Amino acid sequence: MRKTIVAGNWKMNKTNSESVEMLTELKELVKGMNNVGIVLGVPFTALSDAVKAVEGSGIEIAAQNMNPNESGAFTGEIAPSMLTSIGVKYVILGHSERREYYKECDEFINEKVKAALKNGLTPILCIGEKLEDRESGKTDEVNEKQLRGGMAGLTAEEAAKVVVAYEPVWAIGTGKTATPEMAQETHKAIRNFLADMFGAEVAEEITIQYGGSMKPANAAELMGQTDIDGGLVGGASLEASSFSKIVEAGVK
Numbered sequence: 001m002r003k004t005i006v007a008g009n010w011k012m013n014k015t016n017s018e019s020v021e022m023l024t025e026l027k028e029l030v031k032g033m034n035n036v037g038i039v040l041g042v043p044f045t046a047l048s049d050a051v052k053a054v055e056g057s058g059i060e061i062a063a064q065n066m067n068p069n070e071s072g073a074f075t076g077e078i079a080p081s082m083l084t085s086i087g088v089k090y091v092i093l094g095h096s097e098r099r100e101y102y103k104e105c106d107e108f109i110n111e112k113v114k115a116a117l118k119n120g121l122t123p124i125l126c127i128g129e130k131l132e133d134r135e136s137g138k139t140d141e142v143n144e145k146q147l148r149g150g151m152a153g154l155t156a157e158e159a160a161k162v163v164v165a166y167e168p169v170w171a172i173g174t175g176k177t178a179t180p181e182m183a184q185e186t187h188k189a190i191r192n193f194l195a196d197m198f199g200a201e202v203a204e205e206i207t208i209q210y211g212g213s214m215k216p217a218n219a220a221e222l223m224g225q226t227d228i229d230g231g232l233v234g235g236a237s238l239e240a241s242s243f244s245k246i247v248e249a250g251v252k
């Protein structure tokens, strides 16, 4: 059975001490919440102490980006082995903010996905359509392109290790959430594309998270949909109380 994973993405928020403080609080609040994966994507500067802060709690730490190269002259970049060497287990890749502000394309994201898998990191591959795509009936087309691009060249075995996060760009940080039915329809389409790419059995195993204004008030209904296996949470992951409520809604 595929795993439900609730991941937080703090984006460019929290100093090191603020990160440790929140995680220490969260650890207590999620005690006993089993059958759900809990991941926090923290800034690079807080990764090391975040890993230590959650030790023994079952919470895993994610980076929010990564360079696909092993080492070299890439000023300002972070290599996969730098992440694994400090105990980071996940990496968020292809977030729409990186696609938009840093012009990341599917080919580059694909290199990162491959590098993450090679290094034993679980990639959370973000895909999602913009408002104009949805309004012009291109939702499935855009998601299929990003999915095929991001997962190009993976074996079925590798694909099974990827977490996909479907985030409609128009729902990110806007308070506008896709209705559970709308999100389910798109998640189902994504799973069908995965089945076409890697076979039905693998597609059934892949965790597909929903992201975009997920909050304690709508999390249970969203994650109650057949093909929604958790969430990638931005704003509501910044406070331990709201994030733990979303985690609770994901307990199966």
Ligand SMILES: O=C[C@H](O)COP(=O)(O)O
Binding pocket: 009, 095, 167, 171, 172, 173, 174, 175, 211, 212, 213, 214, 232, 233, 234, 235, 236
């Ligand atoms: O990675 C997280 C998403 O961008 C969602 O952000 P949000 O929950 O603030 O809408």
